[in-house]
Amino acid sequence: MALPDLPFESQFYPWQIQPREQLARQYHQNKLPHALLLSGQADLGKRNFANGIARFLLCGAPELEQACGHCSGCALIAAGTHPDLKIVQPEEASKQIKIDQVRALIDWSFHTAQRNGLKIAIIDPADAMNVATANALLKSLEEPAGNTLMMLVTHQPAKLLATIRSRCQRVEFARPMPEAVLPWLAQQLPGNQHLAMLLNIAGGAPLAVVRQSDEQYLQRRQVVAQRLADLLVMQASAAETLAKLAVDDPVMVVNLLLELIADCLKWQFSKNNKDIKNIDIEREIHVICESVDSDFLFRLYERVLQEARHLASTSNVSPQLLLEGLFDAISHRQLKVF
Numbered sequence: 095m096a097l098p099d100l101p102f103e104s105q106f107y108p109w110q111i112q113p114r115e116q117l118a119r120q121y122h123q124n125k126l127p128h129a130l131l132l133s134g135q136a137d138l139g140k141r142n143f144a145n146g147i148a149r150f151l152l153c154g155a156p157e158l159e160q161a162c163g164h165c166s167g168c169a170l171i172a173a174g175t176h177p178d179l180k181i182v183q184p185e186e187a188s189k190q191i192k193i194d195q196v197r198a199l200i201d202w203s204f205h206t207a208q209r210n211g212l213k214i215a216i217i218d219p220a221d222a223m224n225v226a227t228a229n230a231l232l233k234s235l236e237e238p239a240g241n242t243l244m245m246l247v248t249h250q251p252a253k254l255l256a257t258i259r260s261r262c263q264r265v266e267f268a269r270p271m272p273e274a275v276l277p278w279l280a281q282q283l284p285g286n287q288h289l290a291m292l293l294n295i296a297g298g299a300p301l302a303v304v305r306q307s308d309e310q311y312l313q314r315r316q317v318v319a320q321r322l323a324d325l326l327v328m329q330a331s332a333a334e335t336l337a338k339l340a341v342d343d344p345v346m347v348v349n350l351l352l353e354l355i356a357d358c359l360k361w362q363f364s365k366n367n368k369d370i371k372n373i374d375i376e377r378e379i380h381v382i383c384e385s386v387d388s389d390f391l392f393r394l395y396e397r398v399l400q401e402a403r404h405l406a407s408t409s410n411v412s413p414q415l416l417l418e419g420l421f422d423a424i425s426h427r428q429l430k431v432f
Contacts, residue, residue, distance in 0.1 A: 105146035105160045107139045108278050109270030109300070114160075117147055117265070126151075127263040128238035129246065131220070134267030136249040137299035141218050143267075144245045148179055148214045151243065167209060177208040180215045184222050189407075191217070193227045200230070203239040213242045220246035221253035228255050235261040269298035283307055295372055312374055318350050319378035325424055326385045332421035336414075344413035348402045354379065355395045362388050393429040 106114050120126050130147075132140045150156050154165035161168050170176035180202055182195050199215055207213045217223075223231065235244070235258060246262060248254065272293060279289045282304050286292070289303070295315075296302035321338050324330040330338075339347055353372055357379050360369040370376055386394075401420050404411045423429055 105149055106143060107300070109274045110139065110143050110146075110267075113143065113265050113267070114146070118150065118160075121151065126243060128242065129235055129244045129262040131251065131254075131259060131262035131264050132245060132247045132267065133251040133264065134249060135269065135297065135299055137296065137302035137305065138267045138270070139301055140247045140249070140267055141216070143265075144216045144218065144247055147245065148216060151212055151214060152176060152178060152210065154210065178210075178213045180213070182215060182217045183219075189222060190224055191222045191227055193224075193230055196223070196227050196230045196234075200234045203234060203242045203244075207241055211241055213239075215242065215244045216247065217244065218247035219250070220248040220258075221250045223254075225255075228258060232258055232261070270300065272298075275300045279303055288312070291374060295374065297371075314346075315350060315372070315375060316378075318347055319354055319372075319375035322351060322354060322424075323378045323381040323385070325421060326382055328425075332418070332425040335421045335425075336418055339417070344417055345402075345405055347417065348398060348405060351398045352395065352402060354382070355391055355398065358383050359388060359391050359395070362391070390427070390429070394424065397423060397429045 117126070117130075130144075132144055134140060146160065149161035149168065149171055152167050152171060153161035154167040155162045161171075167176065171179060180199060182191060182199050184191055185195070199217075203213060203215065205213075217231075232255060238244075244262075246254070246258070251259060272290065275293060275298075276289055279293065279300055280286075283289065286307065292303045292307060292311075293300065296306070318339060321330065321335045325332065325335045350372075354375065357370045357372050361367070361379060362383050367373075367376060370379060372379070382391075397420065401416050404416060405413065
């Protein structure tokens with residue numbers, strides 16, 4: 095399911111009130127920093143927050159904490175043609191932000207603003223910069239251009255250079271409380287009776303619930319869990335397992351396997367169902383725990399984590415071959431990590 099576009103009259107999600115108020119207060123007190131690091135787990139709307147702050151700061155007649163939505167500045171942003179707003183993100187067919195993009199950003203930052211005197215850049219995801227690109231940006235953060243605000247968006251801040259992190263004001267997005275999220279989810283997914291469970295499965299990330307949820311979502315999860323259980327109790331071969339999952343997104347399969355194995359380890363050590371996060375596949379978790387020991391599960395977790403990194407890398411790895419190798423290793427209990 096596609097995430098909803100927020101109109102100007104609703105530029106921030108309900109769980110973003112505190113950071114929005116903080117930055118609006120700094121703006122009105124003329125205390126905005128030259129760089130912000132928007133960090134926190136994925137699917138909390140950090141990029142949307144950056145967009146909302148940019149709209150607010152570039153608005154010709156901003157209200158107390160957000161843009162008016164009616165002035166020429168707001169119209170330019172809505173059309174994607176505002177000259178004082180620059181978005182830097184990985185180019186199509188690439189998972190990295192290239193050094194030429196950052197050099198162009200730095201050059202742009204030293205030009206005079208064309209409208210209300212402020213220029214804003216959004217770098218998303220900031221962790222997509224390699225070392226050379228990050229060092230190029232660092233020079234700009236060390237000697238910032240006047241009246242330019244850079245917003246770096248990431249859910250993996252540890253991948254950024256420590257020197258970059260230290261030169262940004264950190265805006266940390268904590269996992270929101272369910273009571274701040276469930277009413278909003280009920281509006282996005284009317285009639286869904288599993289919102290609390292889906293929010294728990296998503297690790298408290300409301301946008302993940304909306305993005306992932308459809309009529310078959312829970313069923314697809316059940317299939318992945320059941321296939322792993324069948325493979326481990328030797329009721330299915332690696333080839334059969336792969337064939338059953340051929341229609342699924344390999345990233346979804348690998349990520350669910352990681353969560354499934356983590357739940358198995360928790361249950362093996364505590365024997366307490368309350369420790370299980372993915373309660374919709376609780377039965378399969380118990381089956382897996384009864385078929386293998388914790389040592390095997392630790393090795394399996396390391397191997398699946400390795401495959402998750404391969405899928406997320408910039409190399410052109412074949413998801414089909416990756417999953418084939420993984421399931422074959424599981425079926426033969428040969429979980430080498432390379």
